[in-house]
Amino acid sequence: MGVTTSNVKSVFVNILALHPEIVYVANASYVYNSYNGSVSTLVISYIPNAKKVRESLVAAVKEVNKQVDTKNMKPAEIVLAYHEYLTSTVEYDASGIKDYSTVYGRDHKYDMYGTLVDKKAVCQGYAETMNYLLKQSGVPCALATSQYINHAWNVVRINGKWYHVDATWDDPVTDLPGQSRHDYFLISTDTLNRRTKNASSSYSLGRYDTKISAAWTGSYNGATDKKYESGQMWSGVEKVMYYRKGYWYCIKQGSSWMDFQIIKNRFSTGGKKVILSGTSVWYKTDGSHYTKQYGSIFLAQESLYFHTARYIGRIDLDSPKNEYTLLYDIRSKYSDGVNIYAMGWHNKQIVVWVSNTPLCNPRDAYLLAPCLKHSWNSGKVTKKATYTSTGTKLYTCKKCSYKKSVATPKLQLGKPVVKTAATVKGIRLSWNKVSGATAYKVYKKTKSGKYQLLRKTNTLSIVDGRISSGKTYGYKIVACNAYTTSKVTTVSRLYLGNVKARAKNTNKGVKIAWNKVAGADSYRIYRKSGNSAYKLIKIAGSGAASWVDSKPVAGKKYTYAVVPYKKQTGGAYTPVTVSCKR
Ligand SMILES: [Zn+2]
DSSP states (O other), X not given: OOOBHHHHHHHHHHHHXXXXXOOOEXXXXXXXXXXXXXXXXXXXXXXXXXXXXXXXXXXXXHHHHHHOOOTTOOHHHHHHHHHHHHHHHOEEXXXXXXXXXXXXXXXXXXXHHIIIXXXXXXXXXXXXXXXXXXXXXXXXXXXXXXXXXXXXEEEEEETTEEEEEOTTTTSOSSOOTTBOOOTTEEEXXXXXXXXXXXXXXXXXXXXXXXXXXXXXXXXXXXXXXXXXXXXXXXXXXXXXXXXXXXXXXXXXXXXXXXXXXXXXXXXXXXXXXXXXXXXXXXXXXXXXXXXXXXXXXXXXXXEEEXXXXXXXXXEETTSTTOOEEEEEEGGGTOOTTOEEEEEEEETTEEEEEEESSSSSOOSEEEEOOOOSSOXXXXXXXXXXXXXXXXXXXXXXXXXXXOEEEEEEOOOOOOOOOEEEEEETTEEEEEEOOOTTOSEEEEEEEOTXXXXXXXXXXXXXXXXXXXXXXXXXXXXXXXXXXXXXXXXXXXXXXXXXXOEEEEEEEETTEEEEEEOOOTTOSEEEEEEEOTTSOOEEEEEEETTOOEEEEOXXXXXXXXXXEEEEEETTEEOOEEOEEEEOOO
């Protein structure tokens, strides 16, 4: 076979490194000839619940794609979007580190399943998931590992240059909801090594043994660029940033430690606007205070929830001036010394934590319960639409009572439904009554193809007598009132006629004669007696001008109509009544 154990090992390793979504393989082994190392059989074993695990992961990836829409983002924004998603929804699992290959089944905290489904993972889970999501969005990336600090993270390539991204280390180990640092986001190797410190001694550990594996498109050639390390919208931001409709929202300290700012950023232009600022002071029981900001934000639909040390509020991003509402004042329940300390995802719930001191476990936890999907009522008209101006309708969410005002279109006149008929006086156009219309205009197509006003009327029909047999006429009809005109109904009609029937008793029967008209390809002869309906008794060709009815009963009175036709279109006729004498 020529395949050796080292071939197989490297194939397995590479397949699993490039396809982190394969989270259901328990073990991959092989049978080989120990004498020459040649492999004869491959054995891949799956975890017992492989199918269910696979399905849950597919659903979780779908959910990420629903939450994170990278469609209009620049590559750096795409990396940021996934960085924020991972740091905000996943918790670092510090429950012990084991080598996953020794765990029967699989310990998912090392893989995408743990990261996206369980929302608990270690660095390998974060990094493999990041790799998978970036690859899916077309951003070149690779896994980076250091044996020395027993860690995994990512490198990404933007505009041809490589940068380090370590979502795990930006998501501090004791989970603080809503926290997302940006210290390891798009940085150079130099900065990475400088910032990699021993937590207790601040002694720089570095990651000098870094290995880059499984690059997806391009090959890694070092990360030296420092362009994203300062002056960026994420610089100095310690809380999760949220993206909506082209803008990134963040909260950070203002000009002094007492001030916070909520900023709306446009990454592509570098534009920024402070949409809300104020003071936020963490008072201790003794009246003194901590000198740091602890506010955070949380985006749910068009509402940006925020908290300061004291308040929870909501900014309505779609309102013209980003109006905000204060929802909760912690002083209504707690005295000084207890403050709001965190807000965001924790254990798959959106929580608010309050605490006696910052940077400790919460004293009390509440669910924020933002409305993640509004359920609108049927709406109330607050301004009626007219023929000249739009109206407004106010909808209220049945779950959270958020209100939105929606413009309703100007009133419109319905388009008339027009019927055509050929009569002895000409072409008759008739239509339905259009609600709100005070008049109707009929335009006729001229020889040059333009339409000219034929009649303006308030009746529901007109007859156009300026016609000749064998010709087709075009019309446009609109309904109108003092303010507006409806959409146009276009019709056309072939005119045939008028065929006048004559009748004469002969010894063979009743002889019907008629005048031929231009354009007819046949004449249909109908007969009725008394009040009965007309019956078709003969179809004569276009050359005929008379026909003898040999069937009638002597002494009875008959009415004959000769109707000109072209294909299925009938024309105008004048019937004749005769008493049969035989
Ligand atoms: Zn709602």
